Amino acid sequence: MKTYIQLCLWALAVLWKYKIIKKSDRLRLWRKTLNLFLCFLAFADKERPALQLRGAMICAILSALYDYETDWVPIKNTSQSLYRDLLFETVTDAEARKIGWELFENDLYGQLSVHGLERGSDALVFYRIVISSEWLNEYSLAEIESHGRSLQIVDDLLDLDEDRANGHTNCLLTNEREQYLREVKEFSKSDFCKALEENSMIYYKICFCLFGPRVEETPTRRELVASSRPLSGVFAFILTVVGFKVLNLPLLPAIPIALAFCGITLSIMVFNDLMDKHRDVKKGKTLASRYPWHVFKMWKWTSGISLVLLVFTAVFWWKLALFALAIWILGLVYSVEKLSYPLNNLLVAFCAAAPVLMGAVHGSHLGVKTILVFIIIFGAITVSEVIKDIADVDSDYGYKDTLATQIGKIGAGVHAVGLCFPLFPFLFIYPNPAVRIIGTGFPLIVITLWICVARFRSAYWAEKAVDFFLTAFLIVLLCTH
Numbered sequence: 001m002k003t004y005i006q007l008c009l010w011a012l013a014v015l016w017k018y019k020i021i022k023k024s025d026r027l028r029l030w031r032k033t034l035n036l037f038l039c040f041l042a043f044a045d046k047e048r049p050a051l052q053l054r055g056a057m058i059c060a061i062l063s064a065l066y067d068y069e070t071d072w073v074p075i076k077n078t079s080q081s082l083y084r085d086l087l088f089e090t091v092t093d094a095e096a097r098k099i100g101w102e103l104f105e106n107d108l109y110g111q112l113s114v115h116g117l118e119r120g121s122d123a124l125v126f127y128r129i130v131i132s133s134e135w136l137n138e139y140s141l142a143e144i145e146s147h148g149r150s151l152q153i154v155d156d157l158l159d160l161d162e163d164r165a166n167g168h169t170n171c172l173l174t175n176e177r178e179q180y181l182r183e184v185k186e187f188s189k190s191d192f193c194k195a196l197e198e199n200s201m202i203y204y205k206i207c208f209c210l211f212g213p214r215v216e217e218t219p220t221r222r223e224l225v226a227s228s229r230p231l232s233g234v235f236a237f238i239l240t241v242v243g244f245k246v247l248n249l250p251l252l253p254a255i256p257i258a259l260a261f262c263g264i265t266l267s268i269m270v271f272n273d274l275m276d277k278h279r280d281v282k283k284g285k286t287l288a289s290r291y292p293w294h295v296f297k298m299w300k301w302t303s304g305i306s307l308v309l310l311v312f313t314a315v316f317w318w319k320l321a322l323f324a325l326a327i328w329i330l331g332l333v334y335s336v337e338k339l340s341y342p343l344n345n346l347l348v349a350f351c352a353a354a355p356v357l358m359g360a361v362h363g364s365h366l367g368v369k370t371i372l373v374f375i376i377i378f379g380a381i382t383v384s385e386v387i388k389d390i391a392d393v394d395s396d397y398g399y400k401d402t403l404a405t406q407i408g409k410i411g412a413g414v415h416a417v418g419l420c421f422p423l424f425p426f427l428f429i430y431p432n433p434a435v436r437i438i439g440t441g442f443p444l445i446v447i448t449l450w451i452c453v454a455r456f457r458s459a460y461w462a463e464k465a466v467d468f469f470l471t472a473f474l475i476v477l478l479c480t481h
Contacts, residue, residue: 001336003050007057008034014061018082025072029064036060042200045133046278055131058090062100063123070107071168078105096129115176116169120152121145135195143192150187153180154206198278201292219291224298227287229269233262235470236355239377242477243359246369253362256313257320261355263306264324268331268351270299275335283395323361327354340401345389349381372430373477377470379423384466386416391463416462420446434476438469445469 011033015026037060044052065083069075078084087100103122106112112119124144128136136144156163156170163170171180187193196203240258244251273280274295277288288295306328314321331351339347356373360366389402390412396405404412420442427439448465 001333003053007037007053011037011057011061014086015064020082021068025068029068032067033057033060033064036063039200039202040127040131042196042203043127043131043133043136044199045135046199052131052133059127059130062087062090066104066107070104071166074108078108091130093129096126099126099129112169114169115171115174115180116156117149117152117171120150120155121148124148124151139192147187147190147192150184150190150193153184153187156180157184158206197292198289201274201296219287219294223287224294227270227273227295227298228266228302230266232269233266235352235474236265237262238474238478239353240355240358242373242474243356243370244362245359246356246373246477247359247363247365247367249359249363253313253317253320254358256309257317257324257358258355260306260309260313260321260324261327261358263302263309264328264331267299267302267306268328268335270295270302271332272335274299279395279399283392317362319361320358323354323358327351338400341389341403341406344400344402345382345385348385349378352381353377369431372426375426376423376430376473379419379426380466380470380473383416383419384463384470386412386419387463387466390416413462417446432476432480434480435473438472438476442469 012030015021015029015033018026021029037057040056040059041048041053043059044056062083065086069081069083075081081104083104084101087097087104091097091100099122103119103126107116107119121144124147125141128144139147153171156172159168160170160172162168164173171177174180193203237258240261241251241254244254273285273288274292277292277295280286281289310321310324313324330347334344334347334351353374356370356377357366360370386403389396389400389404390409392400393402393404393409393412396402402412403415407415424439424442427442428436430436430439445465445468448461
C-alpha cells in the first residue's frame with residue numbers, strides 16, 4: 001500500500017510542475033493517470049513488484065500527457081512537448097523511446113492509418129518494455145502487436161460516442177466496423193484477455209459490460225453468500241449484544257451497531273478474499289480468482305449496507321459509530337498490508353474481539369466482566385489464527401509470514417497449546433458459575449488441539465474444537481446475564 005500511495009503522489013508532483021497546464025487540467029490529468037494506472041496494473045505480474053508498479057505509473061503519466069497534447073490541447077511544435085521531455089526523462093530503453101515518440105508524432109500530425117489500430121499495437125509493445133513483466137515477455141512480438149490491436153478496438157468501443165462527437169480516429173467509425181466487432185469478440189475469448197481479467201478487476205468489468213458474462217463465469221448466489229462468511233458476521237452480532245448485556249445496558253443501541261458490525265465483518269472477509277485471490281487458489285479457494293467482479297460487487301453491497309447502518313448509528317450514538325469505523329479500517333489494513341507474526345494474528349484477534357467493547361464505549365465504563373470477556377475471546381481467536389496458519393502453511397510459504405512458516409507445523413502446534421494456558425485463570429475468576437464449568441471442560445479442548453496437530457498433523461478438528469468453545473462461551477453469556 002505504501003508503494004501505491006508514493007507512486008500516486010509522485011505522479012501528482014510530476015504533473016504539478018508543468019505550470020503551462022491549467023490547474024484544473026493538471027488535476028484532470030492526475031485523475032486520468034490514476035485510472036490508467038489501475039488499467040496498466042493488469043500488465044504487471046500478479047506479485048506486483050515495485051519496479052513494475054513504477055513502470056506502470058510511468059506509462060500512465062505518459063499516456064495521459066499523450067492524450068493532452070494530441071487531443072485536449074494539441075501542440076504545434078514538438079520541441080515544446082511535455083510528453084517528449086518526460087518520455088526521455090523516465091524511459092531509458094532506446095527502443096521504447098523510439099516507439100513512444102514515433103507514435104506520438106504520427107498521431108499529432110495525422111499520419112495514422114484510417115482505423116488507427118497501430119496505436120494499440122505500438123502502445124502494448126511500449127508497455128511491455130517499460131513495465132517488463134514476466135507474463136507479457138512470454139508472448140512473441142507478433143502476438144503482442146496482435147493483442148495490442150485488439151485492445152485498441154476495445155478502447156474504441158468504449159470511446160465510440162465521444163470520438164464520434166469530437167471527430168477523433170475510431171476504427172468503428174469506418175466501413176470495416178463489423179469486421180472489427182467480430183475481431184474483438186474473438187479476442188474476448190482468448191487466453192490473453194482472460195489473463196488480463198485475472199490480473200485486474202478493471203478489465204474484468206470492461207469485458208463483462210461489453211460482452212456479458214461467460215456461462216462458466218457466473219457464480220451461484222449461495223457461493224457469493226458463503227464467501228462473506230455469514231457465521232463470522234453472526235459471531236460479531238452476538239458478541240456486540242454480549243458487550244451490552246454484561247454491563248446491564250439497554251439493548252436498543254446494541255441492535256443497529258451489532259448489525260453494522262455484522263456487515264463490517266462480512267465486508268472485511270470479502271475484501272480479504274479479493275486481496276488474496278491468487279494465493280488462495282493454492283488452498284483450493286478459487287471463487288474470488290474466477291469471479292473477481294462478482295465478488296467485488298458483493299463487497300460493495302456489504303460495505304454499502306454497513307456504511308448506511310453506521311451513519312444511522314452515528315446520528316444517535318456517534319461514539320459507537322466512530323469505534324466501529326476504526327475497527328473496519330484496521331480490518332482492511334490487515335488485508336492490504338503483509339504483516340508478520342505475531343502482529344498479523346494479534347490484529348485479527350483484536351478486531352474479532354472488539355465488538356464486545358461496544359457496550360463499554362456506549363456506557364463510558366470498562367467493567368471487569370467486559371475486560372475478562374475481551375481477554376478470553378482475544379486469546380481464543382489468537383489460538384485459532386495460529387491453527388489456521390498451520391492448515392495454510394504450504395500455500396503461505398514465500399507469501400505470508402506466519403508462525404507455521406517460521407518453525408513448522410509441530411512447533412506452531414506446541415505454541416498454540418501453550419497459548420491456551422493463560423486463558424484458564426480468566427475463565428475461573430469470571431463471576432459466573434456456568435463460565436467456570438466451561439473453564440473446567442477447557443482442558444479437553446487443549447487435549448483435542450494437541451492430538452489433532454501433533455498426532456494426526458491436521459488442523460481441521462483443532463480449529464473446530466476452538467470454535468466449539470467460543471460457541472459454548474457465547475451461549476452461556478447470552479443466557480445467564
